[in-house]
Amino acid sequence: QVQLVESGGGLVQAGGSLRLSCAASGRTFNSYAMGWFRQAPGKEREFVAAISWGGSTVFADSVKGQFTISRDNAKTTMYLQMNSLKPEDTAVYYCALRDGVVGYTSPLRYDYWGQGTQVTVSS
Numbered sequence: 001q002v003q004l005v006e007s008g009g010g011l012v013q014a015g016g017s018l019r020l021s022c023a024a025s026g027r028t029f030n031s032y033a034m035g036w037f038r039q040a041p042g043k044e045r046e047f048v049a050a051i052s053w054g055g056s057t058v059f060a061d062s063v064k065g066q067f068t069i070s071r072d073n074a075k076t077t078m079y080l081q082m083n084s085l086k087p088e089d090t091a092v093y094y095c096a097l098r099d100g101v102v103g104y105t106s107p108l109r110y111d112y113w114g115q116g117t118q119v120t121v122s123s
Contacts, residue, residue: 003112006093007022009093009118013121017084020080022079024076031099031101034097035095040091040092045094048080049067050069055071066082067080067082085121090119091119094113
């Protein structure tokens with residue numbers, strides 16, 4: 001079984017920054033991709049960013065140039081650097097992992113999920 005634990009969420013003023021972390025533990029994979037999703041109150045879960053085993057990245061249009069995603073395979077940890085935060089970025093942020101090389105934008109492609117971390121951006 002795989003456990004994913006997110007950290008780094010919190011309350012920040014608009015224009016501020018936060019760095020989310022997602023630490024994976026448990027089963028060992030030969031290769032895996034990871035992604036970030038978010039869910040705001042009353043809305044469906046939406047894709048934010050993903051990173052492949054090789055380090056290729058993909059972002060939602062809404063966060064391009066604002067967020068960066070990275071990973072440290074030695075630590076089995078993924079990061080999401082969020083800059084210039086806006087109130088509309090307020091959501092619970094979830095990390096996800098899939099047993100495979102490519103990071104997809106669909107949540108259906110992911111096998112494991114974290115519990116989520118709240119990010120609140122005040123205006």
